[in-house]
Amino acid sequence: xxxxxxxxxxxxxxxxxxxxxxxxxxxxxxxxxxxxxxxxxxxxxxxxxxxxxxxxxxxxxxxxxxxxxxxxxxxxxxxxxxxxxxxxxxxxxxxxxxxxxxxxxxxxxxxxxxxxxxxxxxxxxxxxxxxxxxxxxxxxxxxxxxxxxxxxx
Numbered sequence: 554x555x556x557x558x559x560x561x562x563x564x565x566x567x568x569x570x571x572x573x574x575x576x577x578x579x580x581x582x583x584x585x586x587x588x589x590x591x592x593x594x595x596x597x598x599x600x601x602x603x604x605x606x607x608x609x610x611x612x613x614x615x616x617x618x619x620x621x622x623x624x625x626x627x628x629x630x631x632x633x634x635x636x637x638x639x640x641x642x643x644x645x646x647x648x649x650x651x652x653x654x655x656x657x658x659x660x661x662x663x664x665x666x667x668x669x670x671x672x673x674x675x676x677x678x679x680x681x682x683x684x685x686x687x688x689x690x691x692x693x694x695x696x697x698x699x700x701x702x703x704x705x706x
């Protein structure tokens with residue numbers, strides 16, 4: 554199994570934790586020198602905080618671990634394409650690489666809705682898309698089907 558798939562599977566475990574907590578099931582891990590240094594899932598509902606996305610929490614953990622605001626040699630693995638808020642934070646952290654699973658046509662900021670790398674910012678991020686895309690997309694889809702069913706009941 555490829556490294557990207559191994560780390561995405563760990564991000565999927567985080568997303569499953571979010572699903573179990575009735576949070577939008579997004580999971581993220583940050584890897585530095587082949588070691589996971591941060592892992593997180595969405596906690597927007599739990600914390601009543603619209604910024605408590607998996608990526609933001611993972612960035613904070615990784616920066617604390619490295620004792621640096623820069624994540625220059627790190628890779629973020631996240632189950633869904635980051636939104637513009639998260640993409641902006643990733644640029645500010647100087648993360649080297651982002652690997653995501655499912656595309657997000659409504660808010661994705663690495664090509665679906667906008668592409669942050671096409672803006673004239675001071676940092677560009679290497680991006681790999683659609684790693685374990687089907688599994689990542691299925692989890693999100695299942696979550697929102699469940700939510701719609703609950704609304705009807």
